[in-house]
Amino acid sequence: MAAGTQSAPERSQVAGTGMRDRIMGWLAFAVLLLAAIVWLIPLAWAVDTALKVESETTTVPVTWIPPSGFTLESFGEILAGGNMLRWYFNSFLTSSIITLAVILLASLAAFGFSRIAFRGRRFLFFVIIAGLIIPPQILIVPLFTEMDALGLVDTYWGIILPQIAAPIAVFIFKQFFDGLPHELEDAARVDGASRFRVYWQIWMPLSRPAIAAVGIFIFVISWNNFLWPFIIVTNTDMMTIPVGIATVQSSYGVRYADIMASAILGGLPLVIVFLFFQRQIVQGIANTGLKS
Amino acid sequence: MAVRAETAQAGGKKETAGGRTDLAGYLFVAPFLIAYAAFLIFPVLLGLRLSFYNSSLVSGDAQFLRLANYKELFGDPDFWLSLWHTVLFTMLSTPPLVILSLVLALLTNRAIPARWFFRLSFFAPWLLPSSVIALIWVWLYQPGFGLINSYLTSLGLPEVEWLAGENVAMISVVIATVWWTLGFNFVLYLAGLQEIPQELYDASAVDGAGSLSQVRWITVPLLARTTILVVTLQIFSSLNVFDQIYIMNTSGGLNYTVTRPIIQYVYEQGFTSYRVGFASAMSYVFFVLVLVVGLAQFAVANRRRGNV
Numbered sequence: 140m141a142a143g144t145q146s147a148p149e150r151s152q153v154a155g156t157g158m159r160d161r162i163m164g165w166l167a168f169a170v171l172l173l174a175a176i177v178w179l180i181p182l183a184w185a186v187d188t189a190l191k192v193e194s195e196t197t198t199v200p201v202t203w204i205p206p207s208g209f210t211l212e213s214f215g216e217i218l219a220g221g222n223m224l225r226w227y228f229n230s231f232l233t234s235s236i237i238t239l240a241v242i243l244l245a246s247l248a249a250f251g252f253s254r255i256a257f258r259g260r261r262f263l264f265f266v267i268i269a270g271l272i273i274p275p276q277i278l279i280v281p282l283f284t285e286m287d288a289l290g291l292v293d294t295y296w297g298i299i300l301p302q303i304a305a306p307i308a309v310f311i312f313k314q315f316f317d318g319l320p321h322e323l324e325d326a327a328r329v330d331g332a333s334r335f336r337v338y339w340q341i342w343m344p345l346s347r348p349a350i351a352a353v354g355i356f357i358f359v360i361s362w363n364n365f366l367w368p369f370i371i372v373t374n375t376d377m378m379t380i381p382v383g384i385a386t387v388q389s390s391y392g393v394r395y396a397d398i399m400a401s402a403i404l405g406g407l408p409l410v411i412v413f414l415f416f417q418r419q420i421v422q423g424i425a426n427t428g429l430k431s
Numbered sequence: 432m433a434v435r436a437e438t439a440q441a442g443g444k445k446e447t448a449g450g451r452t453d454l455a456g457y458l459f460v461a462p463f464l465i466a467y468a469a470f471l472i473f474p475v476l477l478g479l480r481l482s483f484y485n486s487s488l489v490s491g492d493a494q495f496l497r498l499a500n501y502k503e504l505f506g507d508p509d510f511w512l513s514l515w516h517t518v519l520f521t522m523l524s525t526p527p528l529v530i531l532s533l534v535l536a537l538l539t540n541r542a543i544p545a546r547w548f549f550r551l552s553f554f555a556p557w558l559l560p561s562s563v564i565a566l567i568w569v570w571l572y573q574p575g576f577g578l579i580n581s582y583l584t585s586l587g588l589p590e591v592e593w594l595a596g597e598n599v600a601m602i603s604v605v606i607a608t609v610w611w612t613l614g615f616n617f618v619l620y621l622a623g624l625q626e627i628p629q630e631l632y633d634a635s636a637v638d639g640a641g642s643l644s645q646v647r648w649i650t651v652p653l654l655a656r657t658t659i660l661v662v663t664l665q666i667f668s669s670l671n672v673f674d675q676i677y678i679m680n681t682s683g684g685l686n687y688t689v690t691r692p693i694i695q696y697v698y699e700q701g702f703t704s705y706r707v708g709f710a711s712a713m714s715y716v717f718f719v720l721v722l723v724v725g726l727a728q729f730a731v732a733n734r735r736r737g738n739v
Contacts, residue, residue: 159641160641160642163641163642163643164541164642167538167541168538168544170538171535171538171539171549174535174538174553175548175549175552175553178552178553178556178610179552180578181556181567181568181571181610182555182556182567184567184570184571184578185566185567185570188570196576197575197576198576199575199576199581199584200581200584200585201576201578201581201582243462244462244463244466245463247459247460247462247463248459248460248462248463248464250459251455251456251457251458251459251460252456252460255453255455255456255459256453256456257453257454257455257456257457260456263460263464267463267464267467270467270471270472272721272722272725273471273475273718274667274670274671274718274721276671276673276694276697277478277694277697277714277715277717277718277721278471278474278475278478278714279697279698279701279714280478280481280697280701280702280707280710280711280714281473281474281475281477281478281481281711281714282470282474283701283702284477284481284486284707285470285473285474285477300466300469300470301470303466303470304463304466304467304469304470304471306467306471309463334455334459338459359558362560363558363559363560363561365560365561365562365674365678366673366674370698370702380560381560381561381562381563382562384560384562384563384566385561385562385565385566385678385682395570398566398570399566399567399570401566402562402563402566402567403563405559405560405562405563406558406559406560406563409558409559410555410558410559413551413554413555413558414551417547417550417551421550421554421618421621422622424615424618424619425618425619425621425622426622
C-alpha cells in the first residue's frame with residue numbers, strides 16, 4: 140500500500156515534466172469522480188425511492204426530493220410485515236456454519252497435504268484442485284436428487300452441506316502453509332507434541348491472514364449465494380435473504396418504495412460489514428483471487 | 432515456489448519418518464475429502480448416470496435410454512438458442528469488465544485524495560446479492576417513470592425499451608452485470624498494481640518518460656499475469672450466468688426469448704418440467720463446453736507466460 144501512495148505529480152517533478160503530468164493528474168481525477176458518481180447513482184436512487192411515499196415514486200419527470208418529504212414507512216412495513224428478520228437469521232446461521240466448517244476442514248486438509256508425507260498425497264491434492272473447474276451450476280439437478288434422497292430438502296443442512304466442499308480454500312491454506320518455516324514444527328515435535336497439537340496450537344495461530352482471507356471470501360459468497368438455496372428451499376420460512384427478496388417481490392405488486400426498501404435491507408448487512416473492515420475485505424478478496 | 436517448498440518438506444519428513452507413509456496424513460485430509468466426495472464427486476457421477484435415463488423428480492422408475500437425451504438435446508432449438516445467449520452474454524460482458532476495471536484501477540491508483548471513496552464506490556455493488564441487483568435495475572429500466580428513461584425524455588431523446596426490447600434486453604443485462612461485478616476485477620487489478628516496484632517508475636521518469644508512456648510500457652505489461660487471471664475468472668463466471676437474468680425474466684419483465692441462458696434452461700427442464708435426465712444431459716454438454724474453453728485459456732495463458 141505504501142509503495143503505491145506516491146502521486147504521479149510528485150514523481151514527475153523530479154524529471155521536470157511536472158506541468159503536463161499535473162494536468163493529467165487532475166484530468167484523471169475528474170474522470171474518476173465522474174465514474175464514481177455514475178456508479179453511485181443506482182444505489183442513491185434505490186435509497187431515495189425507498190424513502191418516498193408510495194404515491195410519489197412514479198411521478199414524471201422524476202424528482203429526487205419528493206413534495207411530501209422523506210419517510211421510513213416502507214422500511215417499517217417490510218420489517219414488520221414480511222419475513223425479513225427470519226431470512227436474516229437463516230442467512231446468518233447458514234453462512235456462519237459454512238464459513239467455520241470450510242475454515243476447519245480446508246485447513247486440516249491443507250496441513251495434511253503440506254506437512255505430512257503419505258502415499259497418494261499428490262494424487263489426492265490434484266483431484267481436489269481439479270474440482271475448481273467444476274461449475275456448481277451444472278450440479279443442481281443431481282445434487283437436488285441426492286439431497287432429496289437424504290431427506291434434506293427445506294432444511295438448514297440441505298443449504299449448508301453442499302457449500303462446505305470448497306477446493307479453493309484448501310488451495311489457499313496449502314499455499315500459505317507451504318510458505319511457513321517448518322523449524323517451528325520440528326522443535327515442537329521433538330518436544331513430543333502430537334500432529335494435531337502442532338496444527339492447532341502452532342499452525343492455526345500463525346495462519347490468521349489466511350483464515351481471514353478464506354473466512355471473508357467464503358462468508359460473502361455463501362451469504363450472497365442465490366442458486367443453491369433457491370433450489371433446495373421451497374418453504375418461505377427457510378429462505379435466505381437473496382432468495383426471499385427475489386421471490387416475494389411479486390407480492391408487493393408495483394409498490395416500488397416497498398420493493399426498494401427490501402432491496403436495501405437485503406444488501407445492507409454486507410455493506411455495513413464492509414465499511415468497518417474495508418481493508419481486510421479488499422485484501423482478503425485480492426489474496427484469494429491472486430493466489431488462484 | 433510452492434513446488435520447491437513441498438519437495439524440501441517431503442525430503443525433511445523422510446529423514447524423520449524413515450520414508451514410510453505417515454498415516455496421520457489421511458486423518459487430516461479425510462474430513463474434507465468426505466465432504467468433497469459426497470457433494471462434488473458423487474453428484475458429478477450421478478448427473479452422468481441420470482443423463483442416460485428418462486428419470487423424473489416425480490416418478491420413481493426410470494428407463495435406460497442410451498443416448499436418447501443427448502440426441503433430443505442436439506435437435507432442440509431451445510437448447511441451441513439458450514446456449515447462444517450464454518455465449519453472447521460472455522462475449523458482451525467480458526471486454527468491458529476487464530478493460531473498464533483496469534482503467535478505473537489505474538486511475539484510482541494514482542488518485543491520492545479520497546482513494547478509499549473510489550474503492551468503496553466501485554466495489555460496493557459486488558457485495559450485493561444478485562436479487563438486489565435485479566430489483567434495482569428493473570426499477571431503473573422502467574418505461575416512463577424509470578430513472579433512465581425519464582432522463583432520456585427530458586433530454587429530448589426517445590425512450591429505450593430496456594427490458595422488453597428485442598435488441599436491447601441483453602445489453603441491459605450486461606450493463607447491470609458490469610455495474611454489479613466490476614468491483615471484483617477492480618480489486619484484483621489494484622492488488623496487482625501494488626506489486627509493481629516504484630523504482631521502475633522513478634527510473635523511467637529520470638529518463639523523461641511521461642505518465643502515459645509509463646502506463647503503456649511499464650504498468651500494462653507488468654500486469655499481464657493479473658490480466659490473464661481476471662480474463663480467466665471473468666469468462667468462467669460469465670459462462671455460468673443465471674441469477675440476474677432469471678430473476679429479471681420471471682418477475683421484472685425482461686424479454687425472455689432473447690436472454691434466457693443455458694443454466695436457466697437446465698433449471699426449467701429439471702425443476703419445472705421435472706425432466707431430470709434431459710436436464711442432466713444438458714448440464715453435461717455445457718460442462719464439456721466449459722472444459723474446452725478452460726483448456727483453451729490455459730494453453731493461451733501458458734504461451735503468453737512463456738513470452739513475458
